[in-house]
Amino acid sequence: MTDIPKYKLVSRQWKNKKTIIDVKGCKIGGDDLFLIAGPCAVESEEQIETIASYTSKLGIKFIRGGAFKPRTSPYSFQGLKETGLSLLKQVSNTYDLGIITEVMDLSLLDTVYPYTDIIQIGSRNMKNYHFLKEIGKTDKPIMLKRGMDATMEEWLLAAEYILLGGNENVILCERGIRTFDTSNRNTLDIAGIALAKQLSHLPVISDPSQATGNRDLIKPASLASIAAGADGLMIEVHNDPKKALSDGPQSLYLEQLGDMMPDFAKVAKAVGKTCSWSHKHEIVNV
């Protein structure tokens, strides 16, 4: 074989100290459990406003929301595009929230860049190596979702492409892999979260929504992720999941999210993490 498919910059051997990414006052990869919540896609001003108002009261500092939506079918909702970005910015200003949203293609980087605090690379782009090289030249933190068919080594090598571009602020996000069992949308690779943390110094967060595709499983999948050592969670939530234009079945109702946050805090503390937001959540659902 002429290939040498081994990562270097992302490894613990290269840097034996956890990478902590400081963005909008959050220290991702540090002691505090990092939380992102928001809808799959930005759909309207009312929607994103209602959601952001609620999640910010919970103490969640980052909002997610797709503006350019990659969809399996061309006939599905494709996102509000620039309008969606503006709406994210609006709630970000109102509630002092960090934004994470996806750059689907290099040609969209300039459009998305001014709006977002963390650039999301979707699982479908994880093996788009030209894209990874170029995105590595940017100066904003990048969240790299694991491809649904990516081995651990391929995932870490994808991050290596970004670090080689010069950007060391990469957050790994496990979001489930594709397996034969379709009782869940994907199979959350919980041991993979722990393994990624052992092999790499980069922060690792979990996306229980994409992994399970089922709102009834978000809570146990979230608690398990925290217990396995995840540095954070990215959770889909919607003000009206039944009418969601995408991923409704895996979107939490707002109150469900509020209800489960005390449990997040309990498990986080059991494994030695802090929850700077935990003083907030008790008052929300009153």
Add this chain to the structure above:
Amino acid sequence: MTDIPKYKLVSRQWKNKKTIIDVKGCKIGGDDLFLIAGPCAVESEEQIETIASYTSKLGIKFIRGGAFKPRTSPYSFQGLKETGLSLLKQVSNTYDLGIITEVMDLSLLDTVYPYTDIIQIGSRNMKNYHFLKEIGKTDKPIMLKRGMDATMEEWLLAAEYILLGGNENVILCERGIRTFDTSNRNTLDIAGIALAKQLSHLPVISDPSQATGNRDLIKPASLASIAAGADGLMIEVHNDPKKALSDGPQSLYLEQLGDMMPDFAKVAKAVGKTCSWSHKHEIVNV
């Protein structure tokens, strides 16, 4: 289709109350976290005695150990057979431990039956339907491991075969499914643990050893299983893992197991479980 592949007796619709299995003083499926520890295979009197002495001090009430070992290669160690069973019985008597061991084939049922408290059905036998029907006629609790290629529905239908035989004391055991990613031996289906508990009234336990194949991942996989709602854990441990005749790389050192038990208790308590053994573990590694 002429098939009607839907389970009934195992479902929450049929029995909307958790099944709690009372065996050797443990109430599996109840509030207390159930623990099993022991070697992959019984190898010698010294081995099983050393292990049992240690795990019993930790407060672990059940010992595992294969006597008839199903192995991928006919040239691998195949177990001590009846001698292995006798050794299990010996330590069971000495330390008042419950025994769980596998019945590999109906023809071995009469041999194994007198020795074991819980009959283990291995993942390779999960779709052996004639076997399931017959084993369902026995009166001892049965632990049904999930096949590495079994969907959730197939797993629950396998349990249905046993319940139809008349034996309602079935414990489901998630032990990882086979996926494309070989960085772990199998992929622990953590959301599947939660889903099985939602769909069925049967207890569900987790086998982090078989799932990960890697002793460095046993702790996070165990904590995640507890957080996801597992009723118990079955963990492989060995007095000398480097010389183990099978599954050495996934066997914990004795001290490792002792060290992680306080963390099991912390996470268990965080999700509302009790740990009757937790008063014991503090003194062991002193």
Add this chain to the structure above:
Amino acid sequence: MTDIPKYKLVSRQWKNKKTIIDVKGCKIGGDDLFLIAGPCAVESEEQIETIASYTSKLGIKFIRGGAFKPRTSPYSFQGLKETGLSLLKQVSNTYDLGIITEVMDLSLLDTVYPYTDIIQIGSRNMKNYHFLKEIGKTDKPIMLKRGMDATMEEWLLAAEYILLGGNENVILCERGIRTFDTSNRNTLDIAGIALAKQLSHLPVISDPSQATGNRDLIKPASLASIAAGADGLMIEVHNDPKKALSDGPQSLYLEQLGDMMPDFAKVAKAVGKTCSWSHKHEIVNV
């Protein structure tokens, strides 16, 4: 690792000459393409008689048919048992057909043995190692189906168990593996057929019915199997597929089978195989 999971007796290194199994006048693994046809399950005298009458006219020398049926659901048809075996024997006598049927469990071996010419081991039993050891002591040819989750090495090691028992007349049968794509029931591992023949001296046949689960794909999957070097085909056919008690969607109509046999012969000849039955098939559908 203490394991040495490498096969020996089944390998080309051990025996550098193709194993040819002579049974009921067929030389399986030789130059002639070996064909088996019949229903998934024996359902009635009329059913098996109609099918056998037709397939024997096509020159097909072996009939398949399940008597004890392993089914995912306990509520599905479980086979006619001894009655099914008797019906197979009856058509075998009438039309001079060889029989292949499954032994689901060791406890059924004595029941099935007198009726069958080739003992089928189902994919669900491929990793039932105690069973493999015992079945290897019999003196009839054995067809070993690949487990749907079995790697090439695991499949060959399963055959090794049988050869170690003393029975060298093993036929390997590729029947599709389980993958994420459910557009087919399983994924026929066509390159695996070729690889098995390169690694082993044993005959390898293909089961396009179980692999695809879709009668519209039986013909291309069969032609591909022949082209890849399969020594034979086992095909499900039914006199009334819409009313079949099992596997109807993947059962050919009788006439479909007759229609495709000239194409089997053309491709077989293109890759250097003979078809002793090919003089027969032209007259059947007239």
Add this chain to the structure above:
Amino acid sequence: MTDIPKYKLVSRQWKNKKTIIDVKGCKIGGDDLFLIAGPCAVESEEQIETIASYTSKLGIKFIRGGAFKPRTSPYSFQGLKETGLSLLKQVSNTYDLGIITEVMDLSLLDTVYPYTDIIQIGSRNMKNYHFLKEIGKTDKPIMLKRGMDATMEEWLLAAEYILLGGNENVILCERGIRTFDTSNRNTLDIAGIALAKQLSHLPVISDPSQATGNRDLIKPASLASIAAGADGLMIEVHNDPKKALSDGPQSLYLEQLGDMMPDFAKVAKAVGKTCSWSHKHEIVNV
């Protein structure tokens, strides 16, 4: 669900006539078996010249060769880029060959466009929907490789994106899917080739090199693909596979390709296809 993930333009229901793509004198999707051969990557003038000289003598009308190479590791050879494209053009002129090469990213489209006759979309880009939309606006034929984790429906929906862009000249290319079995690099979905042809009017070709990753399996995988109804083959061949900078183990030696072409023709004829190149291959290896 708000999604409607069903394809339309690519379906047989929409257009009940096979799409035949006429490019450089080849009619892809017609009666003649279409062949592409060439190295994984263009490495040097001598390499591509030697290969093109040989394959053109075999009557193969199209050459493949990567100039921009997507590689799992950033430390692997990444292609000669524009130089590679120029070298392809040079041999194309000398030997009157059509060119197929990959566009890895939209930003590279303008660079690659003037050189290539067919635009290849790699499997890693199959779910890059923004890219698919934009590439659909081009006027050259497009070969869309199936993603290694793509279901049949997802593959056809990806093609639908391109057709919606206005480009109807799409060739589907099956190149193996990722499964648990790593004895082959990927698992060639042979029944998927037949299924794609039944569901869609688009041409479907097979890439046995990428599918198997093993030069010893290229011949049976190719013959099987032809027998299953593939409209063509794309095969990796190298003048010195042991020194290849990428994919050496799956690259045929030149003579191996020449030797197997008469067999391609025999199987093609057996399933009713013509081989306009077949008068050429006999004289090459003399």
